[in-house]
Amino acid sequence: MNLSLRLALRDLRGGLKGLRLLAICLLLGVAALAGVGSLSSAIVAELSARGQEILGGDLEMRIVQRAADPVERAAFDRVGRVSESVRLRAMAARPDGGQSVLAELKGVDTAWPLYGTFKMAPGALAPRPKGRQIAIAPALAEKLDLKVGGMIRFGDAELKIIGLIADEPDRVGEGFALGPAALVDLDGMAATNLIQPGSLFNSRYRIKLPAAADPAALGLAFQKQFPSAGWEVQDRTNGAPGTRRFIERLGQFLSLVGLAALVVAGIGVGNGVASWLEGKRSGIATLKTLGASSAMIFRIHVIQIAVVAAGGILAGLAIGALVPWLVTSIAGNALPVAPRLAVYPLPLLVSAAYGVLIATVFALIPLARARAVPAGSLFRGGVEPMARPPARTLIAVALSAALIVALAIGTAREPLFAAGFVAAALAMLALLYALGWAVRRIASILPRPRRPLIRLALANLHRPGAQTDRLVVALGLGLTLFVTLAVIETNLSGQIERTVPAKAPSFFALDIPVDEIGRFKQILAQQAPGADITTVPSLRGPVVAVGETRVQDMKTIPEGAWILRGDRGLTYAAEVPEGSRIVAGQWWPADYAGPPLVSLDQRAAEILNIGVGDTITVSVLGVEITAKIASLREINWDTMGFNFVMVFSPGTLEGAPHSFMATIGLPADREAALSRAVSNEFPSVSMIRVKDVITQVGDLLGQLSTAVRAAASVAVAAGIAVLIGAIAASRRSRIYDAVLLKLLGATRRQVLASQALEYLVLALIVAAVALLIGSIAGWYVVTQVLDLDWATDWAVVLITLATGAVLTLGIGLLGALPALAARPARALREL
Structure with a gap:
C-alpha cells in the first residue's frame, strides 16, 4: 500500500491533466446541491429562530370579519399576555382629494409587539402612532408624494403622518400584501370607520405564554373550547407557514435539479476517468511488465482519483456553503426573510455523500476494466472489446447507486415526488443509452454510401472504440436540459401575458356596503359611462x-x-x-x-x-x-x-x-378619475388596480424563474462537461484515424467534414428525442410542481434547441482540432 501511495502521489506531481474533468464535474454537482441546501436551511433556520417575532407571539388566534367576544377574549387573557391587532385593505388618499392608492392598514393595541421591536426611520415625530396619528411605509409616501408631518386620509379620518416604517417585526408572518403598509393604533382604526358589518378584515390575538406553556396544546384546547367559532390557530414553531412551505418545496425541487446535475456530472466523471486511463495505457503496460500486480494498478489509480475527487468535492462544498452570503449580498431584498448566515453541516454532509457515491458509481467500472486488461493488450491500441468488469465491481456500483436513490428519497420532504424524479432521471438515462446502442447498431447494418466522407462519418458511428453511446448520452442530456429549461423559462416569463385575457378588468372593488351597491353603480355610470x-x-x-x-x-x-x-x-x-x-x-x-x-x-x-x-x-x-x-x-x-x-x-x-x-x-384614461371619485364617495371601498396585481405576481414569477435558471444552469454546464468528456475519451482513436487519413491523402478539411457529418447526424437524432423528453419534463415541472398553467412559447423552445445543437456541434468540432493538428510521424510513434 505504501508503494502504491508513493507512486500515485508521484504521478500526480506531474499535474492533473486528464483528471481536471473529474474535479470540474464533481465541483459543479456538489456546489449546486450544497448551495441549494445551505440557502434553504438558512431561510428555514431564520424562520424557526424568529418564530415568535415573525408570528408576533407564542400563539396566534386569528379570525375574519369580527373581533373576539368577551368570553373568547377572557379565555385568551387567562393563559398569557395578549396583543390585539386588526388588518384590512383600504384606500389611502391625499387630503386634497387627489391621487389614492391601495394600502394595508393595520391597527394595533399598546401591548404590540409582544416580541421584536417596531422601528421608525430617522426623522420620526414620535416612536409610534397614537389616536389620529399614523406611520406609513416609504413606498406609500413615495406613491402619494407625502412627507412626515403631512396628512393622509383613510376612510372618514385624516391622520397625521408621524414617520416612516423601518421595521415591522411581524410583517412576514401576516402573508401576502397587495399594497404598502400603514400603521395606526386601535383608536385610529376606529376613527376611520372602515370596519363595518360585512367588511373584510382580520382580527389577530397574539399571546405571550409562560416559558413552561405548550402553545400547540393551548391552541388545540381553544379550538375545542370554541369549535364553531372559526378560529385559525398558529404557534411559534411555524410563524410563517406559507413562506416555509414555499421555501421547502422550492428547495426540494432545486435540490433534485442539483442531484440531476450531479448525476449528469457523474457521467462526465466516468468519461473523464476513461479518457484519463486511455492516456495511461503505456504507463500501466510498463508497470505490469515490471511486475506490478493488477491490484497495485487498481490501488494506484484509485488513490489518484480519490485525491482529485476529494479536492473537487471540498471545493464544491466551500462554494455551496458561501451561497447564503452571496445571495444575501446580491438579492437579499428579494427574499421573504434574510437567511440566517451560518455554516449548515447537514446539507454539506448530504452533498458530500452524493459526491462520493457518484464518483464511486461512475469511476469504478473504467478502473476495473483497466485492472482486468493484460499488459499485452494495452499495446494493441484498444481495438479489442473491453473486458467485462468483475462481479464484485458491479455489486459495489449497484450498492452505491441504491444508496444514492435511498439518500434522495430519505432526505426529501415529499418522498413520493423524489422517488418519481429519480425514476424519471434513470429512465431518461436508460433511454439515451438504448438510443446510443440503436444508432450504433443501425449504422453498422446500413449499406455503405458511395461518397467517401459520408461513408467515413457513418463508419465512425460503429467502428471499434467508437464513443457513439457516450456521445448520444452527452448530447441527449445537454439538449434535454436546454429544452427543459426553455420550457420552464417561457412558461414562467409568459405566464402573465398568455393567461391574462385581452379584456381584463381595470379594477377589483372590494368592501362595497350592501345598502350602497345601488349608489355605487350610479356613481360608476356617471364617472365612466359604458364601463x-x-x-x-x-x-x-x-x-x-x-x-x-x-x-x-x-x-x-x-x-x-x-x-x-x-x-x-x-x-x-x-x-x-x-x-x-x-x-x-x-x-x-x-x-x-x-x-x-x-x-x-x-x-x-x-x-x-x-x-x-x-x-x-x-x-x-x-x-x-x-x-x-x-x-x-x-x-x-x-x-x-x-x-x-x-x-x-x-x-x-x-x-x-x-x-x-x-x-x-373601462378605458385606461378614465382609471385615475374613477379611483378618485370612488375614494371620495365611498371611503370604505378598496379599489385594486389589476395592473398592480399582475406586476406583483410577475415579480414573484421572475424571482422563481431566476432560482430555476440558476440551478438549471449548473445542470447545463454539467451536460457540456459530459460532452467534453465523451470527446476526450475518444481523442486517442480520433488522432489515429486522422493520421491514417492524412497519410492516405485526405486533407484537413475532409477529415473535419467527416467528423462534422458524424456529429450532425447524432445532433439531429438526439434533438428530436430531447425535444420530446424535455417538453414532457418541462410540462411536469410547470403544471405539477409549480402548479401553473401551460403556456409554452414553442418558437423560443425550438430556437433554444437549435442553439444548443449548434453549440454541441461546435464543441465536438473543437474537440477534433487536436486530431487535425497531430503530426503523423510523432503520432504514429506515440500510438
Missing part, C-alpha cells in the same frame, strides 16, 4: 368539516388541499357564474328556497375525495353552515373575474353581514 361592471356578494369563512370529518381532527391536510388552509371566499348566486361549467350534478333553480346547497370546484372535490351528495361545512362569523354538494364546476381561472371555489344557493348566506365585490372594465 363593464360585474358585482357579486362576498363573505369569508374557513371550511371546518368535510363530510363527518372535522378539519381540526385531520392528522394531515391532503396535498394540494389549500381550500382547508385559512379562510375562503364565499358567495351565493342564483345562476351559474361566468367562467364556470357544470361537470357533475345540477345547478339549483333560480327561485330555489330549500336546504343549503353548494357548488364546488371539481379539482378541490377530487383532492378532498368528495362529490355530489356529500356535505361540506363552513363557519361564517362563528355560525357553522352545512351544505349538500349539488354540483361540481370546472372553473376557468384565467377570466380575471371573481372565481369562488364554493358558491352557495340563494337563502343560505344572505342573512350574514357581508359586502359586495365588483370587477370594473
Whole structure:
C-alpha cells in the first residue's frame, strides 16, 4: 500500500491533466446541491429562530370579519399576555382629494409587539402612532408624494403622518400584501370607520405564554373550547407557514435539479476517468511488465482519483456553503426573510455523500476494466472489446447507486415526488443509452454510401472504440436540459401575458356596503359611462368539516388541499357564474328556497375525495353552515373575474353581514378619475388596480424563474462537461484515424467534414428525442410542481434547441482540432 501511495502521489506531481474533468464535474454537482441546501436551511433556520417575532407571539388566534367576544377574549387573557391587532385593505388618499392608492392598514393595541421591536426611520415625530396619528411605509409616501408631518386620509379620518416604517417585526408572518403598509393604533382604526358589518378584515390575538406553556396544546384546547367559532390557530414553531412551505418545496425541487446535475456530472466523471486511463495505457503496460500486480494498478489509480475527487468535492462544498452570503449580498431584498448566515453541516454532509457515491458509481467500472486488461493488450491500441468488469465491481456500483436513490428519497420532504424524479432521471438515462446502442447498431447494418466522407462519418458511428453511446448520452442530456429549461423559462416569463385575457378588468372593488351597491353603480355610470361592471356578494369563512370529518381532527391536510388552509371566499348566486361549467350534478333553480346547497370546484372535490351528495361545512362569523354538494364546476381561472371555489344557493348566506365585490372594465384614461371619485364617495371601498396585481405576481414569477435558471444552469454546464468528456475519451482513436487519413491523402478539411457529418447526424437524432423528453419534463415541472398553467412559447423552445445543437456541434468540432493538428510521424510513434 505504501508503494502504491508513493507512486500515485508521484504521478500526480506531474499535474492533473486528464483528471481536471473529474474535479470540474464533481465541483459543479456538489456546489449546486450544497448551495441549494445551505440557502434553504438558512431561510428555514431564520424562520424557526424568529418564530415568535415573525408570528408576533407564542400563539396566534386569528379570525375574519369580527373581533373576539368577551368570553373568547377572557379565555385568551387567562393563559398569557395578549396583543390585539386588526388588518384590512383600504384606500389611502391625499387630503386634497387627489391621487389614492391601495394600502394595508393595520391597527394595533399598546401591548404590540409582544416580541421584536417596531422601528421608525430617522426623522420620526414620535416612536409610534397614537389616536389620529399614523406611520406609513416609504413606498406609500413615495406613491402619494407625502412627507412626515403631512396628512393622509383613510376612510372618514385624516391622520397625521408621524414617520416612516423601518421595521415591522411581524410583517412576514401576516402573508401576502397587495399594497404598502400603514400603521395606526386601535383608536385610529376606529376613527376611520372602515370596519363595518360585512367588511373584510382580520382580527389577530397574539399571546405571550409562560416559558413552561405548550402553545400547540393551548391552541388545540381553544379550538375545542370554541369549535364553531372559526378560529385559525398558529404557534411559534411555524410563524410563517406559507413562506416555509414555499421555501421547502422550492428547495426540494432545486435540490433534485442539483442531484440531476450531479448525476449528469457523474457521467462526465466516468468519461473523464476513461479518457484519463486511455492516456495511461503505456504507463500501466510498463508497470505490469515490471511486475506490478493488477491490484497495485487498481490501488494506484484509485488513490489518484480519490485525491482529485476529494479536492473537487471540498471545493464544491466551500462554494455551496458561501451561497447564503452571496445571495444575501446580491438579492437579499428579494427574499421573504434574510437567511440566517451560518455554516449548515447537514446539507454539506448530504452533498458530500452524493459526491462520493457518484464518483464511486461512475469511476469504478473504467478502473476495473483497466485492472482486468493484460499488459499485452494495452499495446494493441484498444481495438479489442473491453473486458467485462468483475462481479464484485458491479455489486459495489449497484450498492452505491441504491444508496444514492435511498439518500434522495430519505432526505426529501415529499418522498413520493423524489422517488418519481429519480425514476424519471434513470429512465431518461436508460433511454439515451438504448438510443446510443440503436444508432450504433443501425449504422453498422446500413449499406455503405458511395461518397467517401459520408461513408467515413457513418463508419465512425460503429467502428471499434467508437464513443457513439457516450456521445448520444452527452448530447441527449445537454439538449434535454436546454429544452427543459426553455420550457420552464417561457412558461414562467409568459405566464402573465398568455393567461391574462385581452379584456381584463381595470379594477377589483372590494368592501362595497350592501345598502350602497345601488349608489355605487350610479356613481360608476356617471364617472365612466359604458364601463363593464360585474358585482357579486362576498363573505369569508374557513371550511371546518368535510363530510363527518372535522378539519381540526385531520392528522394531515391532503396535498394540494389549500381550500382547508385559512379562510375562503364565499358567495351565493342564483345562476351559474361566468367562467364556470357544470361537470357533475345540477345547478339549483333560480327561485330555489330549500336546504343549503353548494357548488364546488371539481379539482378541490377530487383532492378532498368528495362529490355530489356529500356535505361540506363552513363557519361564517362563528355560525357553522352545512351544505349538500349539488354540483361540481370546472372553473376557468384565467377570466380575471371573481372565481369562488364554493358558491352557495340563494337563502343560505344572505342573512350574514357581508359586502359586495365588483370587477370594473373601462378605458385606461378614465382609471385615475374613477379611483378618485370612488375614494371620495365611498371611503370604505378598496379599489385594486389589476395592473398592480399582475406586476406583483410577475415579480414573484421572475424571482422563481431566476432560482430555476440558476440551478438549471449548473445542470447545463454539467451536460457540456459530459460532452467534453465523451470527446476526450475518444481523442486517442480520433488522432489515429486522422493520421491514417492524412497519410492516405485526405486533407484537413475532409477529415473535419467527416467528423462534422458524424456529429450532425447524432445532433439531429438526439434533438428530436430531447425535444420530446424535455417538453414532457418541462410540462411536469410547470403544471405539477409549480402548479401553473401551460403556456409554452414553442418558437423560443425550438430556437433554444437549435442553439444548443449548434453549440454541441461546435464543441465536438473543437474537440477534433487536436486530431487535425497531430503530426503523423510523432503520432504514429506515440500510438
